[in-house]
Amino acid sequence: MDTLRNMRVFVRVVESGSFTRAAASETMTTAQVSRAVTDLESRLRTRLLNRTTRRMSLTEAGERYFQSCKRILADIEQAEAEAAAAHANPAGKLRVYGGTSFGQHYVMPLIARYQQHLPEVAVDLTIAQEMPDIIEEGFDVAVVIAAELEDSALISQHLGSTAAILCASPAYLRARGVPKSFDDLEVHTCLHLTDASLPAGQWVSEGPLGETFRHTGVTPFQVNNPEALALAIREGMGIGPLPVPVALPGLADGTLVRVLPTHRLQTLNIYALYASRRYLDAKIRTFVEFLREKVPLVLAEQEAALSMSETPVRRHLDASQANGHGARTREVREGHSARHSRDVRDPERLRLVN
Incomplete structure (x- = not known):
């Protein structure tokens, strides 16, 4: 005993x-x-x-x-x-990791809503480019985005799937033309987003019929931050891939246009990772359950917003192109009319012509 x-x-x-x-x-x-x-x-x-x-x-x-x-x-x-x-009551500190852009646009808003329901949980969120060692650094949950997960002893919960979309500025497309197929990208300036979740140096696209397209090539500009890439695209530097929540504001206000809307870049999966399923702490369990419920709804809302934003932007681009053509026509007509007026007012020019 x-x-x-x-x-x-x-x-x-x-x-x-x-x-x-x-x-x-x-x-x-x-x-x-x-x-x-x-x-x-x-x-x-x-x-x-x-x-x-x-x-x-x-x-x-x-x-x-x-x-x-x-x-x-x-x-x-x-x-x-x-x-x-x-185990029974969610309370105390919850340490969460989220990737730089994904953590900002998905995890942070959901944490605010989670704490509205469970204010006894104090969340310590770390947003960083590189995923930490969850167990070694004492994180409770990591929310990551990847095409596939590496082998790991961690428990994973699939939360949903998403994909980046190709965007350009209206000015760039007026100057260089709108790509009609993935092959057309060969004659365009393509900007790259360097991220661990994306294939290095190439775009892998899924076509409308499920076919796979790949674009590789030297890029004049690449950056590891989607917000910085969005600024470069708005400046007319070229065509680039953007996560949907990063692209939506520009699509809505007309500073960005979606390119090849029937194509999506490689599908990426969203996961919640944590150390163990057995005797799971209540704050971890409730947070993961909250993510499983809310992330699909957020993704659906973004898809709806994406669909609504595309038609007005396309019309905006077409109108801009039409206005540009109309302006050039008026310039030609006005130039001809001005020359004619000068000819009428200048007898010497009339004599030279005659």
Whole structure:
């Protein structure tokens, strides 16, 4: 019988004043209770109880040991209650990792909504380009985006799928033309987003019929941040891939146009990663469940916004092209009219013409 169990039995004997009553409360025999106390005394080499056939009393050492045992057992009960509460009640600090752009546009808004439901959970969010060692660095949950997960001892929950879209500025497309097929990109300036979740140095596209297209080539500009790439695209530097939430504001205000809308770049999967499924802390369990519920809804909302933003932008581009052609026509007409007016007003020019 272990020391902690013996301590509990000893406290029950003292509090009940009887070996028989202690045995009943601990579901033991009287002989087992007597043996537990004897084992403690043998281990401590100290008599704890003075006992006769009629009465029992604590020795001086037994009194001190009794008080110490009560404190130890109370601390253990409190520790067990707190640990059990962590499994049952979401509270305390939750450490979360999210990739640079994905963490900003997906994870951060969802954390705000999660804490509205569970304000007892304090979230410590780290947004970084490189994924950390979750266990080594003490993260509870990592939300990552990847084509495929590497082999890992971590538990993964699939939250949804997304893909970047190709965008350009209206000015670039007016100057260089609108690509009609993936092969047309060979004559365009293509900008690259360098990210661990994307194939290095190439675009892998899924066509409308499920066919696969690949574009490779030297790029005059590449960057590891989608927001920075969006600025470069708006400046007319070329065509580039953008995550949907990064592209949406520009598509809505007309500073960006989606290129090859029937094509999507390689599908990327969104995962929540955590260390263990067994005895999962309540704050981790509820956060992962929240992500599983909300991420598909966010993705659906973005798809709807993407569909609504494309038609007006296309019309904006067509109108801009039409206005540009109309302006050039007016310039030609106005130039001809001006020359004609000068000819009429200048008799010398008339004589030279005649």
